[in-house]
Amino acid sequence: MSPKSxxxxxxxxxxxSREGRPVRDSNKKVDNLLRRWEISWARRDEIFECxxxxxxxxxxxxxxxxxxxxxxxxxxxxxxxxxxxxxxxxGDWTKTEPPRDRSIYRAFATCAxxxxxxxxxxxGGWELDIKPMLMDMDCLIAGVRRHNDxxxxxxxxxxxxxxxxxxxxxxxxxAHAYATLQRTKRDLDVKFKCQGKRKNSETSLECDWTxxxxxxxxxxxxxxxxxxxxxLWRNMPYRDDLHALVxxxxxxxxxxxxxxxxxxxxxxxxxxxxxxxxxxxxxxLDDDVRDLARxxxxxxDLVDGDYLLGEQPNSEWINKFLTKIDVKKPEHxxxxxxxxxxxxxxxxxxxxxxxxxxxxxxxYDKARERLCHLMCHTPEANEKYLNPIE
Numbered sequence: 001m002s003p004k005s006x007x008x009x010x011x012x013x014x015x016x017s018r019e020g021r022p023v024r025d026s027n028k029k030v031d032n033l034l035r036r037w038e039i040s041w042a043r044r045d046e047i048f049e050c051x052x053x054x055x056x057x058x059x060x061x062x063x064x065x066x067x068x069x070x071x072x073x074x075x076x077x078x079x080x081x082x083x084x085x086x087x088x089x090x091g092d093w094t095k096t097e098p099p100r101d102r103s104i105y106r107a108f109a110t111c112a113x114x115x116x117x118x119x120x121x122x123x124g125g126w127e128l129d130i131k132p133m134l135m136d137m138d139c140l141i142a143g144v145r146r147h148n149d150x151x152x153x154x155x156x157x158x159x160x161x162x163x164x165x166x167x168x169x170x171x172x173x174x175a176h177a178y179a180t181l182q183r184t185k186r187d188l189d190v191k192f193k194c195q196g197k198r199k200n201s202e203t204s205l206e207c208d209w210t211x212x213x214x215x216x217x218x219x220x221x222x223x224x225x226x227x228x229x230x231x232l233w234r235n236m237p238y239r240d241d242l243h244a245l246v247x248x249x250x251x252x253x254x255x256x257x258x259x260x261x262x263x264x265x266x267x268x269x270x271x272x273x274x275x276x277x278x279x280x281x282x283x284x285l286d287d288d289v290r291d292l293a294r295x296x297x298x299x300x301d302l303v304d305g306d307y308l309l310g311e312q313p314n315s316e317w318i319n320k321f322l323t324k325i326d327v328k329k330p331e332h333x334x335x336x337x338x339x340x341x342x343x344x345x346x347x348x349x350x351x352x353x354x355x356x357x358x359x360x361x362x363x364y365d366k367a368r369e370r371l372c373h374l375m376c377h378t379p380e381a382n383e384k385y386l387n388p389i390e
Contacts, residue, residue, distance in 0.1 A: 017051035050123040064129030089157040111143025137177035209345035248304040265290035343385040
């Protein structure tokens with residue numbers, strides 16, 4: 001199959017090598033592939049060598065710190081993050097193939113890749129020993145910022161990993177690098193919080209939550225996956241917690257799931273970004289939403305143990321359908337638009353009720369407190385989700 005991007009071509013080379021088959025059936029076709037996507041033969045060889053190392057599970061070089069050893073051990077040692085956040089930082093180490101698609105790995109690969117960034121860095125020889133990159137923290141940060149200026153969360157993930165990993169003495173050998181990381185992280189955090197507050201006040205939303213639900217229903221229909229999703233949000237906002245939502249699981253002590261029968265339906269989210277601080281989220285669905293979910297399950301032949309809305313993250317799909325109904329605009333890039341619209345609509349309703357005299361000041365304060373609890377936010381964090389509505 002012909003790749004549609006340079007990264008896809010690189011992934012094809014790696015996969016072919018892992019499977020012990022040629023990338024193409026002739027050197028001329030390989031040469032054409034490499035030339036088409038500006039991949040050198042040396043880079044091809046580097047990818048082949050990486051695949052070979054993965055197959056043989058070779059030990060790291062003497063005195064070196066292999067990226068996979070580093071990430072896997074941090075994944076196992078980090079007891080503060082919930083599973084989703086651990087995967088976001090270190091990769092999914094519950095699977096057999098080493099992950100190369102999450103925050104810390106991408107940071108190193110992006111830095112190693114130079115001007116081309118991640119495409120040139122993934123499957124690179126740098127994986128064998130990340131100690132030189134950690135020691136040269138200014139260079140590592142500059143490499144990450146070259147492709148992602150607002151990288152505070154990435155730097156925070158690296159900071160926690162340096163504290164966790166037993167081979168890294170962040171108060172000894174790595175003290176200078178660690179101090180550089182903390183200083184840069186602090187300065188960037190201040191910078192982007194100031195920028196974010198300004199941009200948030202200048203970025204208008206196209207509609208409130210009620211209008212959004214109407215637009216989704218009108219465009220996609222009452223039995224659509226899109227309408228079910230926004231209906232599940234009626235009483236509680238989510239991040240991307242509704243993907244991999246298991247229907248009636250046997251074990252209800254962990255994971256994210258929906259318990260549903262003819263009479264009731266309850267969504268339970270154990271595994272979310274701020275679960276350590278806020279605990280599980282639980283929403284007993286209104287009867288009409290329960291019926292929507294039951295009809296969707298029946299229409300798609302889903303059974304207990306299946307995923308209600310699929311296993312993969314929903315963000316790309318959500319962005320596409322919000323764009324189709326003309327709610328997501330270019331200025332909303334990188335915004336979790338559903339959460340912004342939900343929070344803004346809730347806050348504006350409470351404010352309007354207070355200003356009309358329908359609720360007291362105490363009731364208004366409690367409404368705002370409830371919004372923070374529903375969003376699992378501090379008041380300061382919640383303010384970032386409140387935008388003007390056109």
